[in-house]
Amino acid sequence: MAYQFKMECYPRRIRVKIEYDSDIPSNLRPQIAREIKESIKSPCSCGCDEVYVSLQARNLLDVKCYDCGTSFFELELEIDEETLEH
Ligand SMILES: [Zn+2]
Secondary structure: OOOOOOOOOOOOOOOOEEEEOOOOOHHHHHHHHHHHHHHOOOOOOOOOOEEEEEEEEOOEEEEEEOOOOOEEEEEEOOOOHHHHOO
């Protein structure tokens, strides 16, 4: 999967710490982290710079503030169905 990084200058680089739901497979986490870093340009209004990724459905994640629970966005995962079906 190819990612294109936009060369843009942000006033300040946001370093987001990410906590994952234990149900989220570890091989998907680097992809999720990339999406989060691309999408979150400013920390939560409560000042927390830590996000929690919870699994809503098999391929739907909710990215929210670790502190106050404000949802940033939902993230749909591209999962190879064959790896999940048994
Ligand atoms: Zn918050």
